[in-house]
Every structure is written in structure tokens, then in C-alpha cells.
Ligand SMILES: Nc1ncnc2c1ncn2[C@@H]1O[C@H](COP(=O)(O)OP(=O)(O)O)[C@@H](O)[C@H]1O
């Protein structure tokens with residue numbers, strides 16, 4: 009029984025069709041990455057899962073219950089970190105954490121203090137004086153200090169610095185080890201690559217890809233750079249080989265995973281001196297869906313988060 | 319000067335963002351001035367009536383404290399005595415809110431940082447806000463002059479009177495420019511500026527109470543504390559009587575000095591920082607906070623306490639004034655008639671006390687609207703979403719807010735009745751008995767306040783995006799129907815729209831149960847409709 013199951017979900021705001029037949033399935037115990045560009049409908053989906061918004065059509069079930077009808081009962085089993093955390097300006101951070109914990113049904117004091125320490129958050133400051141990153145930490149600490157089965161995190165690390173990002177990843181691994189399920193909507197692809205068992209990629213309110221990272225990688229091409237003793241010929245005739253370029257005596261090309269074997273069989277005949285093969289990063293997957301008008305070479309270097317060869 | 323680069327562009331931005339607010343202020347305040355002047359003119363049509371009014375106003379310490387020093391028995395002087403403080407406070411508070419909104423609030427929300435990174439000088443944001451707010455004061459004062467003249471007052475005096483009121487706005491524009499540099503939050507900056515208005519009011523009240531009665535008893539020469547107060551300066555102009563233009567140099571001088579101070583402070587601090595450091599809070603929550611009700615109390619208690627102090631002071635003063643009122647109406651049959659129409663009974667002192675309780679109920683309506691609209695504020699800024707994603711149901715959350723607002727309203731009307739009764743009892747005898755009587759009479763106003771809470775709740779459920787504007791509009795309509803309905807002789811059907819119309823005007827008339835039961839039923843229906851709509855709609859929407 010999946011923890012979250014969404015089928016053909018539709019939500020419109022006036023003339024804007026925010027969700028247009030979205031599908032999503034999150035199994036118990038997994039960390040599920042929920043990826044999509046701004047305005048693609050991630051927050052809208054999450055709000056429907058929390059029973060805050062009403063769906064127009066389609067199915068949405070959380071723990072096999074209807075999130076709109078059974079909202080309160082479900083909320084006791086989950087913790088939510090909103091994308092844009094706002095707090096009561098005249099409460100201290102510590103008070104806000106305790107209040108959220110209590111309203112959710114109780115929180116683990118020891119964990120709370122540990123988390124405050126790990127995230128380096130001063131709980132005596134008034135919420136109005138917190139930066140965006142610190143408000144985000146308040147919501148994260150309140151969520152991770154509650155003992156729940158499902159964590160719904162909407163871009164939780166926007167505003168955190170790299171050090172805190174690492175702390176966040178440790179905490180997610182910890183709750184996963186405790187058997188919890190996590191739905192993690194994110195922009196940070198490195199974070200998703202590091203944490204998620206499976207990902208769903210959405211665009212304009214529709215799921216365009218879903219599966220494990222390995223499965224998704226199979227759908228796309230591997231980049232290969234090769235240097236041979238004799239001039240390399242006959243590549244164009246091979247099936248599944250694309251984007252062949254010669255630079256400084258090396259050949260760069262892209263190959264579909266299914267045809268990797270044939271390519272290697274061909275290459276050895278020319279005396280391979282050096283070979284690197286780079287599996288596609290999530291970034292490339294992502295850009296393949298959203299930046300398809302851009303040439304692959306430019307897309308791969310767009311923001312320098314490329315994970316390198318593995 | 320590079321520190322001012324971009325001021326023009328920013329001023330246009332301020333105008334663009336605030337075009338509706340500014341229009342309401344610049345048109346609304348003069349219109350109110352016109353309406354008030356018009357009604358004073360009709361209540362004191364002839365010299366004997368005005369002479370009586372002026373003599374009472376100059377003798378009464380309460381009238382001096384609240385209305386200021388009367389300058390004589392001319393029609394214009396009477397109009398100034400009756401309208402000045404209301405209009406001056408409106409100009410002062412609107413000016414401070416506008417300045418803070420475009421300076422400190424921009425910094426608080428990070429907009430200023432965005433603008434500061436653009437090609438904008440260090441002083442540009444502050445200067446742009448000041449230019450627009452001063453211009454708004456000038457425009458509103460010009461229209462007010464036209465309004466006063468239109469109500470039948472001499473033109474020259476009307477220009478001076480309006481300039482005096484505009485001068486108050488200009489003076490507090492300067493004050494707000496400084497408080498916006500001091501506090502880190504816009505709430506804090508507004509509170510500091512409002513406190514400055516309060517101190518100015520007290521200084522003026524003290525100076526006017528301590529002043530001498532001259533000119534055959536129809537005029538008050540204020541003592542020195544009034545000269546320390548920007549609210550006092552407007553009185554010292556003595557519009558319509560002496561037209562002392564030179565006093566207007568004082569608010570202009572204050573503005574210039576305050577702007578210089580604000581620039582100096584702005585020079586010395588970082589964007590977003592202040593000079594008054596924010597206080598810290600406890601590291602973990604006390605048990606009392608950890609429920610929707612505990613949270614509501616924590617968030618409301620400051621506001622409620624402020625209201626309680628204001629209501630108590632005002633109630634006590636109004637009670638004490640009851641005795642002087644007795645003396646005044648003996649001399650002025652027209653005023654007596656107006657009070658009797660408002661209070662709706664035969665015995666004039668009871669009519670007066672009933673009218674005061676009615677005014678309190680209207681004013682406390684503003685508390686109810688303010689308290690209830692917190693729900694919408696929470697929804698707009700995203701807190702509601704986070705709370706409703708916990709184990710708290712929508713019904714429980716909304717119910718808690720309604721209960722908190724209703725209990726606050728109950729406490730405030732009761733306090734209003736008790737203090738008014740106590741004050742009147744101290745001058746007329748039997749303070750405890752009268753406090754109990756008027757406390758009970760005041761409680762009868764509660765159903766009207768519940769209807770106000772119901773209106774806001776229904777709007778919040780059904781028309782969330784419009785709920786803020788429409789809630790205040792509804793209260794304003796109730797206020798106008800209650801205050802001007804009788805004067806303007808509106809048809810009963812129109813007056814019936816306001817819940818306040820239906821409250822039996824105790825102690826002027828006998829209490830009857832039926833209207834109270836019907837009002838309560840209407841309130842319950844509105845609350846239920848609002849709650850049902852809220853349960854079935856998107857959050858946030
Ligand atoms: N309350 C709303 N009213 C109107 N449009 C909305 C509302 N909420 C979201 N939208 C629109 O729905 C689309 C999806 O938004 P959202 O779910 O916030 O995207 P994401 O979280 O992926 O950035 C966007 O086009 C957004 O403008």
C-alpha cells in the first residue's frame with residue numbers, strides 16, 4: 009500500500025490550470041524527490057495532499073484516506089515544512105517550535121534540543137528578527153522533532169547555506185533509517201541525487217518522468233570521450249550514437265545506454281588509449297525535459313553542479 | 319547629490335502603491351470635516367447658543383482637555399472646538415502610518431534591499447516617502463479649507479484652520495521619519511510614533527486645562543505645555559478669531575529638524591538595522607501558550623490591554639463630564655435636542671449616558687473587526703496554512719478566534735459601562751450603584767458587537783480576498799448610520815441595516831429582550847455561514 013497515491017489530479021485557479029492530470033506514487037519508507045521548475049505545480053500538489061486545497065478532479069489518497077475529508081486525522085501522522093515559512097513575529101523561535109510540535113500532537117524534547125544545536129539556531133530570538141533561512145530552520149526543527157510517519161517538505165532548503173544543507177541531509181537520512189517516508193520537493197538537484205530513492209519530475213502540472221535514478225538514467229544518453237591510436241571512423245553508422253565531435257584529437261559523443269555495448273565493440277578495433285564515460289546527471293535529465301531547445305553540450309555546463317564521472 | 323538619486327522614481331512608486339489609500343485620505347478627511355462642520359453649524363445657529371457653548375467649553379476642564387482651548391464664540395471658533403482634535407488626530411496618524419509603510423516596512427520586508435541594490439541614493443527612499451506624505455497633507459488641507467468654507471464659514475479663517483490641521487500632519491510626518499529609523503519593525507515604528515501622538519495629546523490637554531479663561535469667559539489662553547505639543551500648535555493658530563499664521567512656522571521647523579535627524583540616523587546604521595535592539599524571548603514555550611486558545615490570548619493581550627486603558631480613561635472622563643453636561647444643556651436647547659435624538663429618551667442625563675455607551679459600542683466594534691481580521695492576516699502571510707497542516711481543525715481554529723474576539727469585546731463594553739458609571743457616580747453620588755447599573759446597560763450592547771464579528775467571519779469565509787476592505791467598510795457604514803442617520807433624517811429602512819440601531823438605548827429607555835434575541839440569532843447565523851464557507855474553501859485563497 010503506497011503512502012501517497014495520486015492519479016490524474018486536476019486543479020485550476022480561475023483560468024490557470026495548475027495541475028493537469030498529475031500522477032504520483034510514494035511507497036512506504038522511501039525518500040521521494042519531487043522535481044519541477046517554478047510554477048509547475050509542486051506546492052499545489054502538496055497543499056492538496058494536506059487537505060488545504062480542494063481538488064477539481066482525479067484521485068488523491070494519503071495513508072489510504074481522503075486528505076480533504078480526513079485532514080485532521082492525517083495531520084497527526086505527518087509533518088509539513090512549507091516552501092515559504094512565516095511565523096508569529098512576536099513569539100520566540102523556541103516558542104514557535106514548541107507550539108507547532110504541540111499542535112501536531114507532541115514532540116521529542118531531546119531531539120528538539122539536538123536539532124537546535126545541529127542547525128545552530130538561537131531559539132530565544134523573536135521570529136520577526138529571523139532571516140528566511142532561520143525561519144526555514146524553525147519549521148525544519150519543528151518537523152524533525154516530531155515523531156511522525158510521513159514528512160512533507162516543500163523546498164525545505166531554499167535559503168539554507170551549504171553547511172546547513174549538509175546537516176539537513178544527515179537528518180533526512182536519520183528519519184529514513186527510522187522508517188519514515190519523505191516527500192521532498194526540491195530545486196537542488198544535488199540534494200535530490202544524494203537523498204532520494206525515487207524521483208518524479210513534473211512540468212506544467214503533469215508528471216513527465218518517474219522512477220529510480222538508475223531507471224531514469226537509462227532513458228537518457230551517456231557522454232563518452234575517447235582517444236584512439238588510429239583515426240576513429242564509422243561512428244555515424246552505429247545505432248544510438250549522437251553528437252559526435254572531434255576536439256584536439258579526442259572524440260566526444262553521446263550514446264544511448266542500450267547501445268553502449270556495440271559502441272565499445274567498435275572502439276576497441278582502433279586501439280583505445282583513454283576513455284571516460286559519464287552517466288547523465290540529474291541535471292541533464294532535468295534539462296532534457298525543460299531545456300530541450302538548448303544543445304546538450306551547453307545544457308550540461310549550465311550551472312556547474314555536474315557531478316563528474318562515476 | 320548622489321544620496322538622493324532615484325528619489326523621483328521612488329516617489330512615483332509610492333504614489334502608485336498607495337493611490338487608493340491616499341485618495342481615501344485626501345478626499346475622505348476633508349469630506350468628514352465638511353460633514354462635521356455642517357452639523358455643528360446647524361446645532362449652533364445663533365449667537366446666544368454659541369455664547370452658551372463657548373462659555374461652557376471654556377469653563378469645563380473636561381471640554382478643555384478633549385476639545386482644546388476655545389478661541390471665542392464666533393461660529394468658526396465653535397466649529398474648530400468641535401472638530402479640530404478629531405481631524406488633527408486623523409491627519410497625524412495617517413501621516414505616520416504612511417511614512418512608516420514606505421520606509422521601515424520596506425526594509426522589514428526586504429524590498430528596500432532590492433531597491434537599494436538598484437541605482438538609488440541612501441536617502442532616496444526616505445525622501446520619496448516624505449515628499450509624497452507632505453504633498454498629501456497639503457492637498458488634503460486645501461480640500462478641507464474648501465469644505466469648511468462650503469459649510470458656510472469665512473474663507474480666510476477656513477484656510478488658516480485647514481492649514482493648522484495640515485500642519486499637525488506635517489509635524490508628525492517628521493516624527494515618523496525619526497521613529498522609522500529607531501525601531502527595527504514597522505509595528506515598533508508605528509507604536510513609537512503613536513506614542514508621540516499620545517504624549518502630544520497629553521501635553522496639550524495639560525496646558526489647556528491649566529490655562530486661563532479670558533475675554534468675558536468665552537476664551538482659553540493655554541499654559542506653556544500646549545506650546546510644546548504639535549497638536550497644541552494647531553489650536554494656537556486661533557483660526558477664525560486671530561488667524562495667527564506665524565504659528566505654522568513651528569510644524570515646518572519640526573519637520574525640517576526631524577528630517578535632518580532622520581538623515582543623520584540613516585547615515586549611521588545599516589539597512590534593516592535599528593537603534594532600538596529587539597528584545598529576546600524564552601527558549602521554550604510555557605504550557606499556557608501551547609493551544610489555539612493560549613496562542614490567541616498571547617497574540618491579542620497587548621492590543622486588548624491598550625484598548626482597555628483607552629476605554630477606561632475615556633469612560634471615566636465621560637462619566638465625570640456628565641455633570642458639566644447637565645449645566646451645559648440648560649443653556650443650549652439645540653444641543654439638548656441633538657443629544658435626546660441620539661440617546662432616544664426623555665431624561666437628558668440618561669440620554670447622555672446612553673449616547674456615550676452607544677459611542678463606546680461603535681468604537682469597540684473597531685476592536686472586534688481588528689481582532690477578527692487577524693485570521694485573514696494569518697492566511698495572507700502563510701501562518702494559517704502551517705497551523706492547519708497540524709492536528710488543528712479549521713472549525714476549532716476559527717471558533718477560537720471568534721471566542722477570543724467576543725470575550726475581548728465583552729470585557730471592553732463591561733469596562734466602558736463600569737468606568738462611565740463610576741465617573742458619573744463620583745460627581746453625582748452613588749458611584750458603586752451607578753457603575754453596576756451602567757455596567758449592566760453596557761452589556762446589552764454585546765449582541766451588536768457579535769453581529770459585527772459575524773459580518774467579518776462571513777466575509778472571511780465567503781469573500782476572503784475582499785474581507786479586509788469590506789469589514790471596515792461595513793463598520794464605517796454602521797458608524798455613519800448611527801451618528802449621522804438622525805441628523806440627515808435617513809429613512810428607517812436604511813437605519814435598520816446597522817445592528818446598533820436595534821439596541822435598546824438603556825438607560826434612556828427600558829430594556830427589551832426581543833431585539834437582543836434577534837440580533838444574537840443574526841450573529842449566530844452569520845458566524846455559522848462564515849464557518850461553513852471556510853470549511854469548504856481553499857486555504858490560502
Ligand atoms: N492561489 C492561487 N491562485 C492562482 N494561481 C495560483 C495559486 N496558487 C498557485 N497558482 C498557480 O498555479 C501554478 C502552480 O503553482 P505552484 O504549485 O506554487 O508551483 P511550484 O510550487 O511548483 O513552484 C502557478 O502557475 C501558480 O501561479
Ligand SMILES: [Mg+2]
Pocket residue numbers: 050051052091162163
Ligand atoms: Mg512552490
